[in-house]
Amino acid sequence: MTATVPAGNIAANLREVRARVEKAAAAAGRKAADVTLIAVTKTHDTAAIEAAIAAGHLTFGENRVQEAKAKYPALKAAHPKLDLHLVGPLQSNKARDAVALFDAIHTLDRDGLAEAIGAEIKRAARAVKLFVQVNTGEEPQKAGIAPRETLGFIDKCRATHGLNIAGLMCIPPVDEEPSPHFALLLKLARDAALSELSMGMSGDYETAIGFGATHVRVGTAIFGSRA
Ligand SMILES: *Cc1c(COP(=O)(O)O)cnc(C)c1O
16 A cells, blocks of 8 residues: 555645536536535545545545455544545445445445345444446446346345445446446436436546536545555
8 A cells, every 4th residue: 555645635636626626517507515525535545545634625535345345444533523435345244344334335236245235234223325336338247236237136126135225336347438337327327216326436426416416436536646
């Protein structure tokens, strides 16, 4: 884990990203307050996260349970309002750790995982915000449920596993224009009567806000490039 950007720059980068979020929201006729900026800290050390907290930021994302367990319990104890989001793939056997540590999980994409998360939420009596990840590009190697199976999966999450689904999440293919993927996620969310959309990363979060993103996941633009 490396701190690639000095603390002062992290504060300045956060100001810049927040300003761009506000501009993109205004351009879309939306309120910036309706867009949650998730600062994605994977590979970055606690000093970098502390710098963001000192700059007034409390919403963070990690893509691996193990890495989050190493970094966040102490930070959460010191900053009780810290809001932690899992944005990477989750194995069912890590559902207990994930439900204990994270306030939101963005990568629910299969029945076995829905069952495991449902059982843990019940057992721990914890409120965890859940997003269903959709593989909008239908890439064989990528996580996420196929677009045509999304509505059925959401119904099953509710009816069979007792889960309250907040919204949808996607990661567009790296080599494609993201807009059609954001548009597809918005359409699926409307069809499912879901109001939250997790989409947009450092390179395309302003575009995503134009398509209704309520959660943008930004790492590099805040913390610098990853080793
Ligand atoms: C790493 C990661 C991000 C942040 O990516 P940047 O391009 O560094 O902003 C967003 N979403 C997910 C799922 C990630 O794994």
